Amino acid sequence: MHFIELIKKYIPYNEQERKDKAVILHCIELFEDVLTRDNEITHVTSSAFVVNSTKEKVLVVHHNIYNSWSWTGGHADGEVDLLAVAIKELKEETGVENCHLATPGIFSLDILPVLGHIKRGEYVSPHLHLSVAFLIEADETDVLSIKEDENSGVKWIPLKELKVYSNEPHMHKVYDKFISKIKEYGS
Numbered sequence: 001m002h003f004i005e006l007i008k009k010y011i012p013y014n015e016q017e018r019k020d021k022a023v024i025l026h027c028i029e030l031f032e033d034v035l036t037r038d039n040e041i042t043h044v045t046s047s048a049f050v051v052n053s054t055k056e057k058v059l060v061v062h063h064n065i066y067n068s069w070s071w072t073g074g075h076a077d078g079e080v081d082l083l084a085v086a087i088k089e090l091k092e093e094t095g096v097e098n099c100h101l102a103t104p105g106i107f108s109l110d111i112l113p114v115l116g117h118i119k120r121g122e123y124v125s126p127h128l129h130l131s132v133a134f135l136i137e138a139d140e141t142d143v144l145s146i147k148e149d150e151n152s153g154v155k156w157i158p159l160k161e162l163k164v165y166s167n168e169p170h171m172h173k174v175y176d177k178f179i180s181k182i183k184e185y186g187s
Helices: 003-009 015-030 082-094 159-165 169-185
Strands: 042-051 057-063 068-070 072-075 099-101 108-114 117-119 122-124 127-138 151-158
Touching (some): 003 015, 015 108, 015 127, 042 082, 042 108, 057 159, 082 151, 108 169, 127 169, 151 159, 159 169
Parallel strands (some): 042 127
Antiparallel strands (some): 042 057, 042 072, 099 127, 108 127, 117 122
16 A cells, blocks of 8 residues: 555544644655655654564664664655565564564554764754654564664563663653553554
């Protein structure tokens, strides 16, 4: 399904998602280059929040730029199949091979601020990520590997300890929402 239709069909979980969905759809309408990083104001990203089969652990990577443990994901870079982007990023960043969608469709919509930073020796100005996230279940026994140009660690941690590992306070609300949704949906 085309990414715009996928987003339009998504039923928001709460007021934050309702408002973010409206802004995301407005940005898609406003900017023809929203699927690429050519748009330096805002662009679409796709992420995988990866859990084990019991939904008690989450797979995280230690992100080099932010010096924090976080979920996997990346830029759409022109790709309209956002689930494919999320899975590709998951596999590249962790080495996981055995994974599947744990819930139908999108798991979360969020607009995430990105602070200015240096990437590959160049300054990247602050901007917004129009984040489309999927809940993915992966095989905890898969051999993990690090993508050294992006991450310095990959590991499974207890879901309830995620905020202990993340030193990005603005992400704590997002992770709390994910955990609540997992518990509520019994996924």
